[in-house]
Each structure stands twice: as C-alpha cells, then as structure tokens.
Amino acid sequence: MPEFVIGDTDFLLDGKPFQIISGALHYFRVHPDLWADRIDKARRMGLNTIETYVAWNAHSPEPGEFDVSGGLDLDRFLRLIAEAGMYAIVRPGPYICAEWDNGGLPTWLLRDPELRVREFEPRYLAAVRGYLDDVYRVVAPHQIDRGGPVLLVQVENEYGAFGSDKRYLAALTHYTRAAGITVPLTTVDQPTHEMLANGGLDGVLHRTASFGSQSTARLKTLREHQPTGPLMCSEFWNGWFDHWGAHHHTTSVEGSAADLDALLAAGASVNLYMFHGGTNFGLTNGANDKGVYQPLVTSYDYDAPLDEAGDPTPKYHAFREVIARYHKVPDSVPPEARPAPTPVAVLGDPAWLLDSPRRWGTAQEHENLPTFDELTPAPRLAFLRTTVDVGAPGVLTFGEVRDRATVFFDGDRLGTLLREHRDRAIRLPRARGELLVLVEDLGRVNYGERIGEAKGIIGGARVHGEPLTGWEVVPVDVPALPDLLPEVSAAERPSGPLSGPVAVRGGFDLDEPADLFLDTGHWGKGLVWINGFLLGRYWRRGPQRTLYVPRPAVRAGRNDVVVLELDTMLEPEARFVPRPLLGHTEA
Numbered sequence: 001m002p003e004f005v006i007g008d009t010d011f012l013l014d015g016k017p018f019q020i021i022s023g024a025l026h027y028f029r030v031h032p033d034l035w036a037d038r039i040d041k042a043r044r045m046g047l048n049t050i051e052t053y054v055a056w057n058a059h060s061p062e063p064g065e066f067d068v069s070g071g072l073d074l075d076r077f078l079r080l081i082a083e084a085g086m087y088a089i090v091r092p093g094p095y096i097c098a099e100w101d102n103g104g105l106p107t108w109l110l111r112d113p114e115l116r117v118r119e120f121e122p123r124y125l126a127a128v129r130g131y132l133d134d135v136y137r138v139v140a141p142h143q144i145d146r147g148g149p150v151l152l153v154q155v156e157n158e159y160g161a162f163g164s165d166k167r168y169l170a171a172l173t174h175y176t177r178a179a180g181i182t183v184p185l186t187t188v189d190q191p192t193h194e195m196l197a198n199g200g201l202d203g204v205l206h207r208t209a210s211f212g213s214q215s216t217a218r219l220k221t222l223r224e225h226q227p228t229g230p231l232m233c234s235e236f237w238n239g240w241f242d243h244w245g246a247h248h249h250t251t252s253v254e255g256s257a258a259d260l261d262a263l264l265a266a267g268a269s270v271n272l273y274m275f276h277g278g279t280n281f282g283l284t285n286g287a288n289d290k291g292v293y294q295p296l297v298t299s300y301d302y303d304a305p306l307d308e309a310g311d312p313t314p315k316y317h318a319f320r321e322v323i324a325r326y327h328k329v330p331d332s333v334p335p336e337a338r339p340a341p342t343p344v345a346v347l348g349d350p351a352w353l354l355d356s357p358r359r360w361g362t363a364q365e366h367e368n369l370p371t372f373d374e375l376t377p378a379p380r381l382a383f384l385r386t387t388v389d390v391g392a393p394g395v396l397t398f399g400e401v402r403d404r405a406t407v408f409f410d411g412d413r414l415g416t417l418l419r420e421h422r423d424r425a426i427r428l429p430r431a432r433g434e435l436l437v438l439v440e441d442l443g444r445v446n447y448g449e450r451i452g453e454a455k456g457i458i459g460g461a462r463v464h465g466e467p468l469t470g471w472e473v474v475p476v477d478v479p480a481l482p483d484l485l486p487e488v489s490a491a492e493r494p495s496g497p498l499s500g501p502v503a504v505r506g507g508f509d510l511d512e513p514a515d516l517f518l519d520t521g522h523w524g525k526g527l528v529w530i531n532g533f534l535l536g537r538y539w540r541r542g543p544q545r546t547l548y549v550p551r552p553a554v555r556a557g558r559n560d561v562v563v564l565e566l567d568t569m570l571e572p573e574a575r576f577v578p579r580p581l582l583g584h585t586e587a
C-alpha cells in the first residue's frame with residue numbers, strides 16, 4: 001500500500017517529496033451528476049488533489065441522522081476522485097466556516113442551553129464524536145494507506161481565530177485517530193502569530209496557513225510556528241464571496257497567478273480556495289457579522305478558476321500555465337462556455353400566502369412568542385399571528401429581528417424590518433386588529449462569536465410596553481412548498497406587478513438539458529424551484545441577478561418553475577439569459 005507521511009522538509013509519498021497542488025470543491029455545493037465533470041476539469045488544470053469540507057448540518061438535520069444519499073454521498077465523491085487518478089483532502093470540521101449556514105454546526109445542538117460549541121464541553125463533544133464517527137466510517141476506507149485517495153485530514157478550522165482550548169483540539173484528535181484515521185492530521189490558521197499559536201497542537205497536528213496574497217511573507221510566519229516539515233497554504237484565497245447589497249468580488253488574474261507562482265516556487269503545497277465554488281443551493285448560505293449582519297448570496301462562484309457553471313475562466317488558464325512551470329499538466333483544456341438557452345416562462349396561478357397561512361405548514365399555539373430555535377425543527381420562514389387589542393394605537397416593538405420581518409395588520413402590509421438596519425419597531429395604525437408577521441432567517445452567521453445564535457423574533461413583541469401573547473405560529477414547510485400549491489381550475493394569468501407573499505408558477509420547454517441562468521432582475525425577494533429543485537434565494541438588491549440552474553435539474557421537453565415572491569414582483573415572467581450576471585464589481 002502507498003505511504004504518505006510528513007518528512008523533515010516535505011510531504012513524502014512512498015519516500016519521495018510530494019508537492020500537493022489541490023483545489024477546493026465542496027460536493028455539497030455542486031449537483032452530484034456534475035461531480036465527475038468538475039473533478040476532471042481540476043485534473044486538466046494540473047491539480048493533483050481535491051479538497052472538500054464536510055458540512056455536518058447538511059448530513060445531520062436532526063440528531064442521530066447521517067444522510068449520505070444523493071448530493072451527500074461523500075463515499076461516491078471520494079471514489080470519483082480516485083477514479084480520476086487524483087488525491088483527496090477531507091476537512092470535516094466539525095466547524096467549517098465556509099460561508100455555510102452556521103459554519104456547518106447543526107442548529108439542534110443549540111437546543112441545549114448549557115451546550116457550548118468549539119470548546120472542551122462534554123455535551124458538545126459527545127455530539128461531535130458521534131458525527132466524526134459517522135464521517136470517518138465513510139472516509140477511513142478511502143485513506144491512501146488502504147489504497148484510496150485521501151492524503152490528509154484537517155482538524156477543526158481556523159480555530160486560532162476563535163479559541164485557544166488545547167484540550168478541545170486534543171479531544172478532536174483523539175476521536176479522529178480512534179475512528180481509524182491514520183493519515184497525517186493538519187490544522188489551518190490565518191498567518192498571525194496569535195492565531196497560529198492558539199490554533200495548533202505542537203508535534204501532533206501539522207500547522208498550515210490560509211491567505212490570498214504576500215505568499216513569501218506568510219510562509220515565513222508559518223515557518224516560525226511549524227519549524228519542520230512541509231509548508232502548506234491550505235486555503236489560497238484566489239477569489240472571494242459576496243454579500244447581498246454589496247459588490248461582486250473579483251481578484252486580479254495576474255496577481256493571483258503571481259502569488260500562486262511564488263508558493264509553488266517556494267516548494268510549498270497549496271490548496272486553492274476555491275478551485276470551483278459552486279452554489280449555496282436551497283437555504284444553505286451563511287452570513288457574516290462583524291458589527292453589521294451580512295448574509296451571503298446564493299452564488300458561491302467565488303471568482304474561482306472554474307466558474308459557478310463549471311466553465312474555465314481566464315484564471316483557470318493562467319493557473320494552468322503557472323502549474324505547468326513546475327509539473328506536467330494534461331494537454332487538453334475544457335471547452336469555453338457556450339451561451340445558454342433563453343426560454344421564457346409566463347408565471348400565473350397566483351396563490352397568495354396570506355389567504356390561508358395554515359396551508360403552508362402545521363400551525364402551533366404558543367402563549368409567548370417563541371424564537372425559531374424554540375421550535376422543532378427550527379423553521380427558516382414562519383408566520384406569527386396574534387390579535388392586538390390594546391386600548392389605543394401604538395408602536396409595535398420587537399426585542400430583535402433575525403433577520404427580516406414583514407408586518408401585516410388586518411391584511412395590509414405595514415412594512416419590512418431588516419436586521420442589518422437594526423429595525424425593530426413599527427407603528428400600528430389601530431388599537432385593534434389581526435397582526436401577522438412573516439419572519440425569515442436569512443442564513444446563520446458562520447464566523448466569529450455569533451455562530452450558533454438563535455433566529456426569529458428574539459425577546460418577544462410588545463405594544464405600550466406590554467408583551468403580546470396568544471400566538472399562532474406557522475412554520476412554512478419550504479421544501480414542500482411547490483407541492484402545497486392549490487390545484488388551479490382556470491389558469492389565471494396576472495398581467496402587471498404582483499405584491500407578495502405570493503407563489504406563482506409556469507413552464508418552459510427545452511430541446512435538451514442545458515445549464516441555464518435565470519434572470520431575477522425584475523423580481524423582489526424570494527425563492528425559486530425548477531422541477532422541484534430549490535435553486536436558492538434571489539433579492540433585488542443584488543449584486544447577483546441571475547440564479548444558476550445546473551443542467552441535471554432540467555430535462556428535454558417541459559420544465560416547471562415555481563417562484564415564491566415575498567416582496568413585489570414587477571413582471572410575472574421567468575426569463576433566462578445566455579450568461580451569468582453576478583453584479584457590479586468594486587472598480
């Protein structure tokens with residue numbers, strides 16, 4: 001069996017120095033029918049390794065579950081990597097950051113108020129151990145010393161940016177080894193002295209660093225904390241992610257290529273973050289909050305060498321040339337992107353959600369207003385209803401809105417409160433009436449102290465200082481929404497703008513399956529399903545204007561589209577455009 005170890009200055013594969021040239025590709029952000037295509041394109045760029053995180057919350061929506069079906073079939077993903085003749089790096093967290101909802105930590109962990117994440121805390125560790133056992137049952141047989149592709153496993157993620165609990169890192173290491181992981185173990189930290197010191201475990205876990213520029217200086221800092229063995233940039237940030245309401249991030253092709261060149265010239269190993277970003281399909285995006293809450297957009301294109309639709313970019317070709325200076329790269333390059341088909345679907349059959357809120361989920365009674373996290377499972381979108389009868393008109397106040405609340409009174413929309421604006425109050429026009437609040441979780445914070453925080457309305461609702469009680473809560477069953485739409489007898493076709501919350505649907509024809517780019521520019525804010533596949537969120541504020549539709553989600557012939565518009569839709573039409581529109585850049 002092959003042997004992969006950490007030598008005095010290099011990684012050693014069967015005794016010979018081996019430079020890892022890896023690229024990140026998250027299987028959970030790519031349609032499973034496209035995994036092989038993306039892996040092959042990584043190989044053709046000259047990479048020898050694919051790195052992936054494992055997203056705990058994707059596999060385990062409820063305690064005790066570990067779903068490895070379809071898009072979560074990590075075993076199949078690792079097999080495809082091996083079949084392509086490549087190696088693999090696995091980073092199971094348990095915390096992964098990754099601009100992923102809650103940094104990968106399941107929300108059910110936080111139902112226990114005593115539990116503290118990312119430290120040596122028995123309740124948390126018990127859950128982590130169960131999860132790691134599940135992951136490593138899949139990963140262990142794929143290790144290189146058993147004939148598989150896995151070279152390295154990472155423990156935690158940039159732990160030095162969060163804590164310094166060495167007992168916690170030691171416990172994770174113990175669980176990893178006890179579960180049969182024999183390959184070298186690493187940590188990754190941003191290259192500051194404090195983070196590298198706090199995030200590592202001397203002599204046990206091999207330290208690596210994450211950065212996107214100034215390769216030479218960063219490697220020098222890393223060397224001070226990892227005095228022997230190979231140098232590795234485990235996250236070479238060759239692009240960046242986008243927040244709603246901000247610009248689309250890009251990085252210079254020449255600059256990134258030069259930094260990659262410096263890394264390879266120094267003999268360092270590298271993992272491109274990302275080789276191919278993929279998509280935050282469904283409701284999987286995370287958020288940042290460094291003073292202001294900033295949710296991530298649906299696209300995780302990342303300005304990566306291989307774009308969101310799996311097409312090579314100028315960065316792909318530039319990186320391939322750089323790699324070719326050091327290693328032999330395959331001759332053939334993937335074809336350039338072709339314009340996507342541009343069908344149009346007329347949207348009709350509007351179903352106004354407020355007409356019968358109970359249609360969309362199972363209603364529950366609560367005397368006091370619960371947070372989302374006090375409900376099982378925690379909803380992502382919910383109607384909160386009560387009757388107001390307070391003597392005189394007043395101002396409705398919430399403790400805090402996480403993350404967006406649209407307030408209706410006797411069916412009239414009063415306004416929308418946004419967390420990032422720190423909105424938490426709105427005037428009620430009358431002393432009596434039916435209050436209905438539609439609250440949306442826009443993605444859990446994935447970095448820093450706020451991971452794990454509760455969603456929904458925090459601290460209840462008051463008028464004249466008195467709490468409102470007697471709530472009916474309807475968690476919207478988002479995955480099932482297309483199936484909950486009423487049967488329509490006479491197809492209704494609205495002509496002008498529509499005010500939500502409303503679900504509309506339509507159909508379009510294709511000659512053959514193809515990647516599509518859905519233009520959401522004339523809609524407000526909401527969700528879209530194609531043939532039942534939830535593409536993700538759209539939002540007029542951008543920067544992202546198109547949603548990527550992977551070709552396995554469509555078929556030759558008739559295709560269905562369902563749109564849930566929570567705000568206002570200017571034109572009830574689904575138009576597809578030939579190319580992605582990810583929005584304005586900073587320059």
Ligand code: GLA
Binds near residue numbers: 097158210
């Ligand atoms: C850090 C994290 C990654 C990701 C990047 C930014 O390096 O380790 O998971 O969040 O930042 O994209």
